[in-house]
Amino acid sequence: MLHRYIAGFILIIWETFINQSAKINLGIFYTLTGDFAKAMVVIDEQWLMVYVAIYMFGIWDGYRQTVDMNKQYILADREDVSLQPMAMGAWDINFLDKRKPWVALLWSVLFPGLGHLYIHKVIVGFFIFAYTVVILYFGHLPQAIHLTMIGDFDTAKEVLHMQWAMYLPSIYFFIHYDAYVGAIDYNVLFEKEMKKFLRKNYQNKNFKFPF
Known part of the structure; x- marks a missing residue:
């Protein structure tokens, strides 16, 4: 939504790679179905810690960029420049x-x-x-x-x-x-x-x- 395509594509591909390595989706599935023991077995803790860092950065960066771009939009709209x-x-x-x-x-x-x-x-x-x-x-x-x-x-x-x-x-x-x-x-x-x-x-x- 922020039109930062290269950064977005790289983060999506990277998140998919980490998710596949850590088996996070399987862990979520087994947790939602109540099979907590199997969820603990399938998840790779080493890759999971890497995923948490990427996940938190994505949330922080998305919020920061949205606030900054809203300010830029207000300034650009006041200039009334032709498109x-x-x-x-x-x-x-x-x-x-x-x-x-x-x-x-x-x-x-x-x-x-x-x-x-x-x-x-x-x-x-x-x-x-x-x-x-x-x-x-x-x-x-x-x-x-x-x-x-x-x-x-x-x-x-x-x-x-x-x-x-x-x-x-x-x-x-x-x-x-x-x-x-x-x-x-x-x-x-x-x-x-x-x-x-x-x-x-x-x-x-x-x-x-x-x-």
């Missing part, structure tokens, strides 16, 4: 346009990442798309859903890899929220730029017609 309404390059074309937030939300519900592509957050959209595909593949979620739909619950529980499957709840609803809020924010930018353009270019009310 670049269109950017055209060899790889893509990007332009300010109004988007429907409910459409971004709907596409994100159907598959994470599609809502971000709709609001033209291409890099973030493809990263989320690829990250979700990896989780679904290694967690065997599509296969488990299929087996559940045909009533084979025992096999569904056997094929489901909870260490990977537990990643999805932590990102699924945030992705919906981020796509929805992103569409609203782009609409706000579009309206501000449109108002600014009309103030500068709309015909003066005192203009005298030549007839």
Whole structure:
């Protein structure tokens, strides 16, 4: 949400690596199901301590950056600087346009990442798309859903890899929220730029017609 893509991608990949090494998701799963003994066995304490440091840094840095960027936004908004309404390059074309937030939300519900592509957050959209595909593949979620739909619950529980499957709840609803809020924010930018353009270019009310 802070548009610090490189730092965000690195932290997500690093968190996944630490989580896989420490088996934190399995520990959470067994704890929620009441099997505390198995939770203590599967978790690697050495990697867990590294995870705590990264987790706390992510919370602190996110809060700090949000406060600083809010201050920068107030200063930038008072300057009333014009935005670049269109950017055209060899790889893509990007332009300010109004988007429907409910459409971004709907596409994100159907598959994470599609809502971000709709609001033209291409890099973030493809990263989320690829990250979700990896989780679904290694967690065997599509296969488990299929087996559940045909009533084979025992096999569904056997094929489901909870260490990977537990990643999805932590990102699924945030992705919906981020796509929805992103569409609203782009609409706000579009309206501000449109108002600014009309103030500068709309015909003066005192203009005298030549007839």
